[in-house]
Amino acid sequence: MDERARIYFMSQDIQSLQKQFGKNLILNENLSKYSWFNLGGPAEIFFRPDNKEQLINFLIEVKKRNLSKKIIGAGSNTLIRDQGVKGTIIKLSSKFSFIKLLTNDTLEVGAATLDKKISDFALENSIGNLEFLSCIPGSIGGSIMMNSGCYGTDISEILISIKVLDDMGREKEIKKNEIKFFYRGTSIPENYIILSAVLKGKISIKEEVRKKQEKLIKTKEETQPRRIKTGGSTFKNSINKKAWELIKESGCDKLNIGDAKISEKHCNFFINNGNAKTADIEELINKVKEQVHSKTGVALELEIKIIGDEI
Numbered sequence: 155m156d157e158r159a160r161i162y163f164m165s166q167d168i169q170s171l172q173k174q175f176g177k178n179l180i181l182n183e184n185l186s187k188y189s190w191f192n193l194g195g196p197a198e199i200f201f202r203p204d205n206k207e208q209l210i211n212f213l214i215e216v217k218k219r220n221l222s223k224k225i226i227g228a229g230s231n232t233l234i235r236d237q238g239v240k241g242t243i244i245k246l247s248s249k250f251s252f253i254k255l256l257t258n259d260t261l262e263v264g265a266a267t268l269d270k271k272i273s274d275f276a277l278e279n280s281i282g283n284l285e286f287l288s289c290i291p292g293s294i295g296g297s298i299m300m301n302s303g304c305y306g307t308d309i310s311e312i313l314i315s316i317k318v319l320d321d322m323g324r325e326k327e328i329k330k331n332e333i334k335f336f337y338r339g340t341s342i343p344e345n346y347i348i349l350s351a352v353l354k355g356k357i358s359i360k361e362e363v364r365k366k367q368e369k370l371i372k373t374k375e376e377t378q379p380r381r382i383k384t385g386g387s388t389f390k391n392s393i394n395k396k397a398w399e400l401i402k403e404s405g406c407d408k409l410n411i412g413d414a415k416i417s418e419k420h421c422n423f424f425i426n427n428g429n430a431k432t433a434d435i436e437e438l439i440n441k442v443k444e445q446v447h448s449k450t451g452v453a454l455e456l457e458i459k460i461i462g463d464e465i
């Protein structure tokens with residue numbers, strides 16, 4: 155659909171969508187508050203479902219209209235462009251945040267549940283192996299898509315299965331052995347929406363789980379910056395070297411574009427130091443990529459996801 159036709163169609167159609175979805179659908183919602191960078195323009199249509207049925211109905215309407223759609227979780231790995239996002243952004247409401255104990259060592263969690271909450275719940279129930287989740291500031295839905303991890307563990311090691319909706323709103327269960335996991339990614343199609351997941355830990359002694367969780371949190375605090383506007387690690391580590399080592403070696407660690415800066419504590423963390431725009435962060439990313447490539451020959455790959463329209 156060309157741009158004028160799209161805008162005309164949207165304005166005609168929007169009222170019926172709003173009627174159908176009421177307060178759960180917001181037009182031109184500013185997305186900066188949904189990203190850890192605290193950056194980004196508006197979403198044409200922002201949808202926050204309260205339950206699965208509502209989400210299914212919305213997906214059917216989106217499909218009918220051939221609108222683009224993207225889901226965000228806690229926004230801790232996502233940089234949103236200044237121009238915002240055409241089409242729809244979906245963010246699961248807090249109703250998708252829940253934790254159920256299925257057996258002594260197995261949990262069912264809603265996709266919007268924060269990783270830290272899951273780790274704390276596991277601790278309370280003396281379940282080990284989920285301590286690393288306390289160091290990841292995302293939701294479990296985003297973390298599964300990213301195969302997030304730290305300190306030698308990642309999601310693939312604790313996942314049993316997920317429930318998803320496809321583009322048509324059809325629900326499927328996907329078992330772990332049907333998913334390929336790689337470093338900070340999976341084979342789960344990007345258009346799927348994860349609704350919930352089953353995770354398995356290991357029955358343990360509560361005090362040991364507590365000690366491990368505390369140790370990981372302490373290590374994280376000592377090595378990575380806190381309370382800053384960032385998306386965590388900007389680039390993936392390369393096969394032979396960590397991304398931060400390549401950035402430092404190439405003399406990029408002190409670069410900045412206005413208020414788009416690089417953390418002094420961890421030079422793979424890029425920061426909005428107050429008044430940066432997404433365009434500044436992207437320019438800094440590109441500058442670092444070029445300089446690292448020309449000095450070391452390594453082509454850094456982005457770990458963070460960038461969404462929205464380019465200028």
Ligand SMILES: Cc1cc2nc3c(=O)[nH]c(=O)nc-3n(C[C@H](O)[C@H](O)[C@H](O)COP(=O)(O)OP(=O)(O)OC[C@H]3O[C@@H](n4cnc5c(N)ncnc54)[C@H](O)[C@@H]3O)c2cc1C
Pocket residue numbers: 190224225226227228229230231232246265266289290291292293294295296297298299300301302303304346347348349379384385386387459
């Ligand atoms: C300070 C800081 C420290 C961090 N430390 C780590 C670390 O140690 N290890 C690590 O791996 N990462 C780390 N990260 C990155 C980030 O926290 C993880 O990638 C996290 O798992 C992303 O989850 P999210 O909910 O914020 O995802 P988002 O950033 O919202 O989204 C990430 C991706 O997941 C998709 N997605 C989100 N929810 C769903 C869903 N329900 N269904 C389908 N797709 C979905 C999005 O479309 C997007 O492609 C860090 C980030 C910060 C800011």
